[in-house]
Structure formats: C-alpha cells, structure tokens
Amino acid sequence: AQSVTxxxxxxxxxxxALVLLRCNYSSSVPPYLFWYVQYPNQGLQxxxxxxxxxxxxxxxxxxxxxxxxxxxxFHLTKPxxxxxxxxxxxxxxxxxxxxxxxxxxxxxxxxx
Amino acid sequence: xxxITQSPKYLFxxxxxxxxxxxxxxxxHDAMYWYRQDPGQGLRLIYYSQIVNxxxxxxxxxxxxxxxxxxxxxxxxxxxxxxxxxAFYLCASSIVPGARTEAxxxxxxxLTVV
Numbered sequence: 100a101q102s103v104t105x106x107x108x109x110x111x112x113x114x115x116a117l118v119l120l121r122c123n124y125s126s127s128v129p130p131y132l133f134w135y136v137q138y139p140n141q142g143l144q145x146x147x148x149x150x151x152x153x154x155x156x157x158x159x160x161x162x163x164x165x166x167x168x169x170x171x172x173f174h175l176t177k178p179x180x181x182x183x184x185x186x187x188x189x190x191x192x193x194x195x196x197x198x199x200x201x202x203x204x205x206x207x208x209x210x211x
Numbered sequence: 212x213x214x215i216t217q218s219p220k221y222l223f224x225x226x227x228x229x230x231x232x233x234x235x236x237x238x239x240h241d242a243m244y245w246y247r248q249d250p251g252q253g254l255r256l257i258y259y260s261q262i263v264n265x266x267x268x269x270x271x272x273x274x275x276x277x278x279x280x281x282x283x284x285x286x287x288x289x290x291x292x293x294x295x296x297x298a299f300y301l302c303a304s305s306i307v308p309g310a311r312t313e314a315x316x317x318x319x320x321x322l323t324v325v
Contacts, residue, residue, distance in 0.1 A: 108251065131311045142215075142301055142316035143254075150311070189253065193311040197242055197261070198269070199303075203253040 101126045101194040105202035113210050118162075118177040120205045122190030125171065131193040132173045134164055137204075138186045146188075149173060160184070185209045213238045217302050217317035223325050224289070224296065232287045232320045234302035241307045243285040244314060247271060248299040257300075260285055261308040289322065297324050 106121040124130055131150050135143040147158025154166040164175045175188060190202040215236045224230045236243065242261045246254040256269030260279040274293025279285055285304075289296045299321050303314040 133313055135316075140299075140319070140321065142217075142318045143303075144316070145313050148313050195311075197305060197308050197311060198244070198256060198259060199254075199314050201246075201254040203251060 101128075101130070101192045101200050103132075103190045103192050103200060103202040105188075105190050105205050107205055108203065109206050109208065111208040111210060112180045114182055115179050118175070118180045118184065118207065120175040120188050120190075120207065122164075122173045122175065122202060123171050124173060124190075124192050126192055126194075128195050130173075132164075132166065133191045133193070133199065134158065134162070134173075134175050135189045135191065136160075136186050137189065143189065146175070180207075180209045182209050182211065215302055215304055215315055215317035217300075217320050219320060220318065222320055222322045224322060226324055227291045229288055229290050230322065232289070232300055232302075232322070234285045234287065234317060235283055236285075236302075236304045236315075236317075237283060238304055238306075238315060239282070240304035240315070241282070242305045243279065244303045244305075245269075245275070245277065245285070245287045246301045246303065248301060248319075254301065257287065296322055298322060 102125045104123045133148045134146040149166045157163045191199045218233045244259040245257040258277040260266035276288045302317045305314045
C-alpha cells in the first residue's frame, strides 16, 4: 500500500531563509509524487509533480523537489522564503488505482 | 475558464438533517473524488468515481452517499448517520483512470453542525 509521511506539522522560517519541507513515501509500485499548497479556506493547488522523468522537479513560485529513491524521499525546497509562501503544504502519492494518498500536511510560517 | 465549482462555500446543518454538497466540473475529467479535511489529519478520501454511474467507497464512507449521473457532477450527501460531520470538504477531479495524473481541486465547502 502507498503512504506518505510528512515530518514536522509546523515549520517556521525567516523571510529570505531556505524552506525545507520533508516528505517520505512508501509505495509498492513506482511512485508518482505530488506537492500541493493550500491557503486558508481554499482548495489545493498543485506545486509540482514527479512522474518518473527527471529526479529534480521544478514547480511554481520557485519551489522544487528532488526524488531520492534510495532515501524514499521527496522533500520540497525553496532557496528564499517570501511572506506569501505562508500556507499549508501537502505531499501526496498516487496509488495504482489513481487515488491520491495525502500526508497530514505541514504548516509553513514565514516571519519578517 | 475550466475548473471545479463547489457550492455552497459555507453550510450549516442541524443535527439529524441530511445535507447535499454540490460539485461540478467543466474539465471533461472522467474521475472525481470527495475528500474530508480535519485539522492535523490531512485529506481523507470519502468516495470516488472513475466513470458515470459508478463509484467506490474510500476510507471513510460511512455516513455519506454520492451519485454520478452525469460526467460533470458528483454531489455528496452527508446523512444524519455521520456522527461528526463538521469539517472542510474538498471535491477533486482527474483526467482519466489509469493515468496517475494530478487531481484538480475545488475551493471547498465548510460544513458546520449547529
């Protein structure tokens, strides 16, 4: 069965600092992995996705993630945080029946 | 613009009442999903449908019902059997079953029991 684990329910950074949000996955098939962002009282917006092509995936708003099979990880990074990055971030894996299995989310706070 | 429309945005229900949440998409997607979101628990799948007139239970289907009579529409009914219905409900769709592509989400409906 597929699953994802997001380490750290809350992450706080200063504006301009590196953002690192962690995601580890478990999958019985080659994984398709996704990062979504959610702003308060809104739906989820896709940041980026890994579908077995390049291991370093670039997404919107300056975010990127690297697929590391040996570590079963797909961590999300951004070199320099902006106040507008404050939101909740979800990692997800697609199982072989097309359902998305979500992690519990990481709330990112950005301080000036 | 193509997208997923959920209505209403806020919904209040009295205990013992059934309520129906609307989800409409004009993306021509085959698959549609309902998720429930509670603080600290991520998104949990309630029901999903990969084709018209067919749907399957997700992880937390008890107390919920759905229909898929049209490709564009996938309404969710929260019945009185759902003991703790207060939550944020998200509808999503994806292109075709088997493609393992991303899902597109609506803006959500916040349901509160009063």
